[in-house]
Amino acid sequence: MNGDLTTRSGLHDVLPTLFGYIGVGLAFGIVGQTSHLSILEILLMSLLVYAGSAQFVITSMILAGSPIPAMILSTFLVNARMILMSTTIAQFFRKSSLRQNIAIGTLLTDETFALGMSKLNFTNGQLKPTWFNTANIVAYLVWALSTVIGGLLGNLITNPKAFGFDFALVAMFIGLLYLQIIGDRQKKIGLQLWIVLAVIIMMYGLLIVMSANMAILCATILGCLLGMVVTKK
Amino acid sequence: MTLSSYVLWTLIGCGLITWLSRILPFVLVKHFRLPDWLVNFLSFVPITIMTALFVENLLVPHPGHLPGIDWQNTLASLPAILTAVLTKSLLAIVIVGVAAMAVIRLMGWG
Incomplete structure (x- = not known):
């Protein structure tokens, strides 16, 4: 990763994360196929919802015949x-156009979010729509394609985990x-490690009383609150 | 190629709510200046969210009881973390992690 914010640099930076999209995308396609979704339904879900964990949740709820409002609430x-x-x-x-902002937001994922935050440490706190859109669009297409291939392979592969993808x-x-952690020069590494440790402990405790996705949300909010309080001037 | 209307409306509804979660913050932040405390709060989102997503994969929830440990993921994490420290390369970390997991499953560890 370097300081460039070009299309080319966006392609280069998003490359390592594609393995994650392919691995989970194939798995989702296989699960979708075995849950009686058609290839078209798998593709549409990847294009319209475009969110890994939510797609697994929706698929299992469709299989159970859940009411649509319940699925929308769960997705939210x-x-x-x-x-x-x-x-x-x-x-x-903030200085980019509203259209650019909506474009970037529309395809934002956990991975491209983290990629963007890492990139900031190489660019003196700058991000550009060109770079972000490139990473977002490549990730979006690779995700959709991987889920379709997973759906097509669904009949053939019985154990998708064997290869560790x-x-x-x-x-x-x-x-x-x-x-x-090592790239953020605004925060001392010691402070960050304490926050990381606190989030690990919170996740362990929260998983006793709530679902994994709610635990992720609550641990994130509590971790940020902790960080905010200990750095308060 | 089938598409039931039940699935179609589910996807439209779930797609719409996800899209709004993604874009409304962009629209609001463009028009309103965030207070300093909120900016400081949000500056911790990357490390906290990545930690939470990582740890979720190391634990096996047992609702109402202490979570168990996913030993395969935990074992495979060790060479991945070592690769992170040694190379600082995302690509190397992912390749070593996947290879380590393939070996762990092949050997039947964890």
């Missing part, structure tokens, strides 16, 4: 963390977290 809760990520990224695009997503979170 699973994706509520996007509000935090969008608010964070949006601060860097599902771990690409976890490895990516490790990498993005590490790069974020």
